Amino acid sequence: MASNEAIPTWEQVATDYGRVIYNFAYRLTGNRDDASDLAQEVLLRVRRGLATYRPGSFEGWLWRITRNAFLDEVRRKKRRPTTELPDDDRSALVISPTPDDVLAETRLSNEMQAALLDLPYEFREAVVMCDVVGLSYQEIADAAEVPVGTVRSRIHRGRLMLRDALEAG
């Protein structure tokens, strides 16, 4: 974004990005409750952070907040051993889907979701940011704070791992 960008209110961010943040979270975690918690946490951080945000790459800033909120949540769950990590959390997806999930998900998308959850985090994040959120490689690099070449490699290797998992399944 140009330096003369208008800084949005958090309500505008919720309206414009709430759904895509929620979908990012859902594809990373595989269940709606975790996705809701994460999306709420991101919006809280956005609301606090907007006071000190300086015009620059708003998308990069927003997605950096989003991934940091997710990583913080993973770390928090690691400290509580009774709670499963997102990587292991298949039960909510497969065994007890809500009626909404049943309507929304086809067998193919369930297989893809399960394969996504098996990807190491860096690859899952890169693939979801690219193919679910629709960010460019540069925007993903800004958010993940890695070089563009690393993003390119992660996306390709992530897709290959998904292909192999889907073929094996």
Place this chain on the structure above:
Amino acid sequence: MHLDDRLSAYLDSELDATEQLQAEEHLVECAECRAELSSVAEVRTRLRSLPVVEVRAGTFDDVAEVVPLRRARFRPLAAAAAVAALVVGVGFGVAGNQSVPLQLNQVVEQHVARASSDPGFNVLQVQAVANR
């Protein structure tokens, strides 16, 4: 030498003009890269076809209700101390001290600060002092 991760970048239009031309030339010659391109393209299409999951109504209501901004967590100890300090201040006011507003602020701040920093701070003691 195969295209490897340039295949995904090619699909995503993330190669510059020179790289794209080189990739296309290589693809004409290399069946292995064509096969990989095809399988990666299929995964990419399936990912992009995943259904959009709608946000539950009211998901962001809690975000709107958190005020003030920099105190997301309610601290009952600090709140109780502030109430007790208010009682102290009112006591001074009844005594007819003209500088009560200033003292009231100071007392409130001191008690809130102490209650925040000292988990063992006993609110009941403050209230006992206030009631004297």
